[in-house]
Amino acid sequence: MMAAHNSTFAELPPPAAPPVPVAVVEEHPDVALVARAKAGDTSAFEQLVKQYDRQIFRTANHITQNREDAEDITQDVFFKAFQKLEQFKGDSKFSTWLVRIAVNESLMRLRKRKTSKTVSMDQDVETDEGSIPRDFAEWRPNPEQIYSQSELGDILRKTIGGLPPGFRTVFTLRDIENLSTEETAEALGLSVPAVKSRLLRARLQLRERLSRYFRQKTEATK
Amino acid sequence: MNCTDFLAKLTDFFDGNIESELMAEVSEHLGHCRHCEVVVDTTRHTIDIYRGNEIYEFPDELSQRLRSAVMARCEGVKPAPAQAEGAESVGAAGSLR
Numbered sequence: 294m295m296a297a298h299n300s301t302f303a304e305l306p307p308p309a310a311p312p313v314p315v316a317v318v319e320e321h322p323d324v325a326l327v328a329r330a331k332a333g334d335t336s337a338f339e340q341l342v343k344q345y346d347r348q349i350f351r352t353a354n355h356i357t358q359n360r361e362d363a364e365d366i367t368q369d370v371f372f373k374a375f376q377k378l379e380q381f382k383g384d385s386k387f388s389t390w391l392v393r394i395a396v397n398e399s400l401m402r403l404r405k406r407k408t409s410k411t412v413s414m415d416q417d418v419e420t421d422e423g424s425i426p427r428d429f430a431e432w433r434p435n436p437e438q439i440y441s442q443s444e445l446g447d448i449l450r451k452t453i454g455g456l457p458p459g460f461r462t463v464f465t466l467r468d469i470e471n472l473s474t475e476e477t478a479e480a481l482g483l484s485v486p487a488v489k490s491r492l493l494r495a496r497l498q499l500r501e502r503l504s505r506y507f508r509q510k511t512e513a514t515k
Numbered sequence: 516m517n518c519t520d521f522l523a524k525l526t527d528f529f530d531g532n533i534e535s536e537l538m539a540e541v542s543e544h545l546g547h548c549r550h551c552e553v554v555v556d557t558t559r560h561t562i563d564i565y566r567g568n569e570i571y572e573f574p575d576e577l578s579q580r581l582r583s584a585v586m587a588r589c590e591g592v593k594p595a596p597a598q599a600e601g602a603e604s605v606g607a608a609g610s611l612r
Binding site: 335338339342343346347350351354355360363364367368371372375376425426429430431432436437442445446449450453464468469471474489490492493496497499500503504507 | 522525526527529530549550553554556557558560561562564565566567568569570571573577578581582584585586588589590592
């Protein structure tokens with residue numbers, strides 16, 4: 294058997310190029326922190342809290358549109374993550390895992406607030422608003438120079454707050470938190486085409502609403 | 516390609532997720548459709564403006580307060596001991612010597 298193999302190899306032409314060096318895959322620093330936290334090192338877990346508290350607070354605030362809820366959710370997310378740390382197997386990024394918990398907690402909070410009314414990722418997504426652009430005005434060169442930082446903040450909060458939760462959540466994860474389409478789909482339990490469709494409509498609705506504030510007043514310059 | 520076809524591809528266009536053949540059609544449409552050009556421009560601005568502005572304040576004081584509260588809650592809950600993870604720990608490897 295071995296001889297046959299050897300003769301086969303002997304007939305092969307020599308390699309055309311020197312062997313390609315094996316790429317060293319760098320381990321994400323969170324992997325070591327999570328391993329230390331699992332082993333009982335609470336300072337490692339505290340470091341993870343420090344790294345991601347802003348992102349989790351922002352995600353919860355975007356979804357719930359309520360600052361106090363976002364504070365409570367941020368605490369709950371990290372506490373749950375600590376309790377369930379053994380369940381984190383590293384198949385996704387640790388931050389994505391946290392975001393997924395944050396989304397669940399935030400949607401639960403919305404459901405509680407609305408008592409009998411169900412809040413889900415499907416709520417209000419049947420709306421046609423934004424699916425067909427209507428405003429074709431160009432924006433002023435830099436809207437950030439027209440409004441003060443606090444005025445701009447008010448406009449952006451009001452505008453995203455007016456989106457249905459299903460759209461707001463997809464836009465938050467994909468465009469603000471920079472998750473990939475696949476990560477967003479995984480975090481929300483949606484298919485990739487469903488994420489793409491909601492993202493398109495969320496972006497178009499936001500664009501349409503912001504246009505009311507940022508459009509060039511061509512008529513005023515005439 | 517008309518405006519409806521173009522809009523259907525807008526998400527893939529922003530994500531740079533379009534095959535070269537289709538990209539040529541998209542570019543051609545954008546070259547002569549002023550409305551779609553404005554939609555692309557202002558949608559891009561929309562994304563940028565949300566990415567570039569932290570609209571919910573998160574001062575250091577709040578971060579510290581939340582972190583302290585989380586760590587206080589975690590105090591009472593002991594994570595599973597390292598030995599439960601198996602022979603990967605330093606202690607287990609040391610015992611093999």
